[in-house]
Amino acid sequence: xxxxKEYTLxxxxxxxxxxxxxxxxxxxxxxxxxxxxxxxxxxxxxQQTMLDLWKQKALVEDVKALHVVxxxxxAGKNYTFTFDFSKEPLSEIGDxxxxxxxxxxxxxxxxxxxxxxxxAEQGEYVLTLQFQIKGSExxxxxxxxxxxxxxxxxxxxxxxxxxxxxxxxxxxAASAHVAFGSHTxxxxxxxxxxxxxxGKFRDDGFDAYFNEETGWGVVAVADxxxxxxxxxxxxxxxxxxxxxxxxxxxxxxFSAADTLVVSYIAEESEENQKKLSAFFLEHxxxxxxxxxxxIREEATANGADMRDYSTTLIFSFVKQFNSRFVTxxxxxxxxxxxxxxxxxxxxxxxxxxxxxxxxxQTRFLTMSDIFADxxxxxxxxxxxxxxxxxxxxxxxxxTDPKFQTDANLNRVEKWNELWAxxxxxxxxxxxxxxxxxxxxxxxxxxxWLDFWSPGNHDDRTIAILY
Amino acid sequence: MRRLPxxxxxxxxxxxxxxxxxxxxxxxxxxxxKLRQDPFALESVHISIITFDREVKQLLPLTDLEHLxxxxxxxxxxxxxxxxxxxxxxxDQIDREIIRxxxxxxxxxxxxxxxxxxxxxxxxxxxxxxVPRVKTKNFGAVVACAAGAEAVDSxxxxxxxxxxxxxxxxxxxxxxxxxxxxxxxxxxxKSVGTAEEMVLPPPPAEVHLII
Numbered sequence: 001x002x003x004x005k006e007y008t009l010x011x012x013x014x015x016x017x018x019x020x021x022x023x024x025x026x027x028x029x030x031x032x033x034x035x036x037x038x039x040x041x042x043x044x045x046x047q048q049t050m051l052d053l054w055k056q057k058a059l060v061e062d063v064k065a066l067h068v069v070x071x072x073x074x075a076g077k078n079y080t081f082t083f084d085f086s087k088e089p090l091s092e093i094g095d096x097x098x099x100x101x102x103x104x105x106x107x108x109x110x111x112x113x114x115x116x117x118x119x120a121e122q123g124e125y126v127l128t129l130q131f132q133i134k135g136s137e138x139x140x141x142x143x144x145x146x147x148x149x150x151x152x153x154x155x156x157x158x159x160x161x162x163x164x165x166x167x168x169x170x171x172x173a174a175s176a177h178v179a180f181g182s183h184t185x186x187x188x189x190x191x192x193x194x195x196x197x198x199g200k201f202r203d204d205g206f207d208a209y210f211n212e213e214t215g216w217g218v219v220a221v222a223d224x225x226x227x228x229x230x231x232x233x234x235x236x237x238x239x240x241x242x243x244x245x246x247x248x249x250x251x252x253x254f255s256a257a258d259t260l261v262v263s264y265i266a267e268e269s270e271e272n273q274k275k276l277s278a279f280f281l282e283h284x285x286x287x288x289x290x291x292x293x294x295i296r297e298e299a300t301a302n303g304a305d306m307r308d309y310s311t312t313l314i315f316s317f318v319k320q321f322n323s324r325f326v327t328x329x330x331x332x333x334x335x336x337x338x339x340x341x342x343x344x345x346x347x348x349x350x351x352x353x354x355x356x357x358x359x360x361q362t363r364f365l366t367m368s369d370i371f372a373d374x375x376x377x378x379x380x381x382x383x384x385x386x387x388x389x390x391x392x393x394x395x396x397x398x399t400d401p402k403f404q405t406d407a408n409l410n411r412v413e414k415w416n417e418l419w420a421x422x423x424x425x426x427x428x429x430x431x432x433x434x435x436x437x438x439x440x441x442x443x444x445x446x447x448w449l450d451f452w453s454p455g456n457h458d459d460r461t462i463a464i465l466y
Numbered sequence: 467m468r469r470l471p472x473x474x475x476x477x478x479x480x481x482x483x484x485x486x487x488x489x490x491x492x493x494x495x496x497x498x499x500k501l502r503q504d505p506f507a508l509e510s511v512h513i514s515i516i517t518f519d520r521e522v523k524q525l526l527p528l529t530d531l532e533h534l535x536x537x538x539x540x541x542x543x544x545x546x547x548x549x550x551x552x553x554x555x556x557x558d559q560i561d562r563e564i565i566r567x568x569x570x571x572x573x574x575x576x577x578x579x580x581x582x583x584x585x586x587x588x589x590x591x592x593x594x595x596x597v598p599r600v601k602t603k604n605f606g607a608v609v610a611c612a613a614g615a616e617a618v619d620s621x622x623x624x625x626x627x628x629x630x631x632x633x634x635x636x637x638x639x640x641x642x643x644x645x646x647x648x649x650x651x652x653x654x655x656k657s658v659g660t661a662e663e664m665v666l667p668p669p670p671a672e673v674h675l676i677i
Contacts, residue, residue: 069535071533072532072533072534072535074532122502124499148535150502150531150532151502151503151508153505153508153509154505156504156505156508157505193505197505197506227665355567356567356573357566357567357573357604358566358567358573358574358575358576358604358606359572359573359574359575359576360468360575360576361576400572404572405568405569405570405571405572406567406569407569407570454467454509455467455468455506455509455510457505457506
């Protein structure tokens, strides 16, 4: 049976037309008739057109629905993305254009299906794919493809001044150098980017004092808690009080300390060690306790809570004897203090940082239990050495980026890195030359403090005795 | 780098269909855009989205802002609000995803949790099982938001002290809620004592703090 006849019979069937027996010959003639064949062929053609149109529409829909994910970019960075045109539905695309907003900084190469370039402005952009399906003569369709260009975090930091009229205002940056007999102490402290960004205060503090007559000196750094509203004052009081304690300490006590140290150096007996320990525990402990007390007084006078002045505190009471250097320190909170000896490849970390389960958690001088049950005893350490390169006191604005973990603080490799970093091994071209004048060292150390470390934008304070 | 993990638990039950879910999606968009303009957030915030309706899904695994692309959210026609199961999933995810400080590793910032619902938990037994578990996770802040007239504050009160109520769950109110969330996240990376609660910025007028 011819295809025309088959189709005709099916059509008749659909319309319930029966061909009478006596019309059989007529039907054969009808299906071979030129007009019938032409009609049949145009039906086939129309059907094909319908099928094609459907297929195209479905493909257009599929292209539009296709989830094309462009990875997010960052302003200023290079960006390349290649579209995969080898799979359906994209493989069915005929003529097309990809319109890329100029502000993105990207251009599209049709040859290798790639958008590339250096990302210009941050923002959320729409790239438009105008396309036709192969073999279609329809107008162009368009599909939107989203591209997120993140800002470079470096470009977002604002530098807002802190409120100089605030009663607790202090300069956003501070530095000092103090002659410590044959040694020098340089101190540098800068407000962190996170505080600059919000026009907040520098919460860190420092202080140092050297007594020419006795040869004893004291260095202190402190980090006021970012979450406590008066912590900048807390850190200041903590450092000053610790320093003042030794400034005003009875001359007899200094000579007592000298005697104890000298006896211990002469004979490192258990008894001499006990006596020296007892001395340091008593007086270092008193200094720390007094610092807490002064903060309490301030809080009471200001009608505020002690917690509003939350601060860490690290201080060290030091003296250079003929052949020995003595340091006795107190440490509560995070940050770090270490006595570093480069030639010997050694470091003595004078305590353990207080850290919690999560980032930013620590303990503060202002917490009531710090002195309960003699808990402070473990916070006091002393060390007597023949020689050293530097005694370094740091707040966590330095230790977080430079040491990362508590364990690293005890690794001399990390101290070697820090020392090399200070010596110029950094990306910022900063060099702290400890053979230069103290004024210059102070200036260089301040410049060094600006180092960039993603995610580490806290106040930074460092005191170096060398 | 220290991460600030932010978990968003969103009610996607049937009642959220239509204008509400569109408002939530716009709110999320604004939240992410705003955070991207905050340099500290851009370097530290990681967001995870868990949705709950009949099903509970982690629609977005914990992802940093730099790489984050918001997923499509499509609520079902109808069905229960399995908030309890969502909180249980959250606890499991916290155990898996959060880095706690050790000698050798710096921990994340304390995670933050924002939960939003326009109803109440349908799976109350699971909800009551989950609440004490959530409390052991030591979140920096847990904020529960009851959006619209049908939302019930009392259950959320069992979960956290910080419950906010939106009188209407329309797009402008939800938008101000999400803006407040973004401001709250901005305070999540300050150093705090080991046990202290985070202090959130005051909410806008449309967002009522339930005492």
